[in-house]
Structures are given as C-alpha cells and as structure tokens.
Amino acid sequence: MKTLTCDLCDYVAQGETFEEWMNALKPHYVKTHADVMQSKKGTPEEMKAQMMEWMAENKKRFDEAK
Numbered sequence: 597m598k599t600l601t602c603d604l605c606d607y608v609a610q611g612e613t614f615e616e617w618m619n620a621l622k623p624h625y626v627k628t629h630a631d632v633m634q635s636k637k638g639t640p641e642e643m644k645a646q647m648m649e650w651m652a653e654n655k656k657r658f659d660e661a662k
Contacts (some may be wrong), residue, residue, distance in 0.1 A: 597610050597611070597612055597660045598610065598611060598658060599661075600613070600617060600657060600658060600661050602629075603653070603654060603657070604629055604632065605628065606610075607624050607628065609621040609624065611658075614654075614655050614658045614659070617658055620655070632636060
C-alpha cells in the first residue's frame with residue numbers, strides 16, 4: 597500500500613495501485629480543488645493534453661513512492 601499526498605495540498609490518499617490511489621484522491625480533488633479543475637481552459641484537445649500531463653506527473657510520483 598502506498599501513501600501519497602495530493603499534489604496541491606497535504607491531503608493523504610492510499611492505494612495498492614496507481615488506479616486505486618487516483619480513485620481515493622478523486623473525491624478530495626473534486627471537493628477541495630474544483631477551482632483548479634474549472635480553471636483549465638482550451639479546446640477539448642488542449643484540455644485532454646493537460647489532463648494527460650497531470651496524470652503522467654502523478655503516475656511518476658506514485659511509481660517513485662516507497
């Protein structure tokens with residue numbers, strides 16, 4: 597089980613896999629960081645690219661965690 601903080605605050609989420617960790621983090625992100633999510637603007641392609649970059653950064657953090 598890995599334990600990591602949110603990339604924007606000190607909220608802690610746990611998961612055996614990256615997918616489990618992201619699912620544990622998702623409710624927090626929607627509630628606490630909705631403003632960040634809503635601030636993303638652009639074409640659907642640009643927004644998807646931003647999301648993919650964010651996911652890749654978090655996957656790297658998860659993979660590097662002990």
